Amino acid sequence: MNIECIGGYTKEVYAELARETDEGLTQHIAQETMRSWDIDHAQRRQPIALLFGGFQGSGKTTTINSLNSDLGLPVISVDKIRHTLLQWNDAKFPSIEFYPQILSVRNRLIIMLGQANASFMLDQIITPARMNIVENLLRRNSHTLYTISKILLTAPRETLRKRVSTRIALPDTYQGTLEELEFTIQEFEDFNSFRFHRIFDTEEHSPDNIAAEIKQMIETPQE
Helix, strand or coil: CCCCCCCEEEHHHHHHHCCCHHHHHHHHHHHHHHCCCCCHEEECCCCCEEEEEECCCHHHHHHHHHHHHHHCCCCEEEHHHHHHHCCCCCCCCCCCHHHHHHHHHHHHHHHHHHCCCEEEEEEEECCHHHHHHHHHHHHCCCCCCCCEEEEEEEHHHHHHHHHHHHHCCCCCCCCCCHHHHHHHHHHHCCCCCCCCCCEEEEEEEEEHHHHHHHHHHHHHCCC
């Protein structure tokens, strides 16, 4: 992965943390999202953050939905945040930078869940820089230590392209295009796979089987 520095930040972290956003809009969307979740159910003495990595079409959302049919945890979905922002009247917020605003909402949700000691799942392309952002936000804002599990879902490139071009649209969710897939493959080609706790090929394993393995993994006491 090509990493440049801007004023002490890596280029990627700078893009995610060091740009101006509309704080009122961030707070409003984060609060509305929190109200839709059962936070009491998600609160744990030892909370868990499940971070799912993988390109568009790798099966992140399908696997998360399968896993969450048992767990019932909040899911921070960058695609759902994007969809929510697209519904706002552009005339009301004409000056916002769209992608940084998405990440601002994501970060606010991580902070609010951390303050509540609530377990959650993150549905996004997870890079090493983003892992560090999540870990730092939780460390600074949570009253307890989170267990952070990092899951990478993979599939052959042609399989990803076929899935993205033929998948059925989901309600209340923005779904990426083939052009966006090609861009992210080029931008994040070199995933540091050693940073992930588990890697699953979703062409070889079904979402239900992957979900069952992840559930067993997080329920097994760590030695």
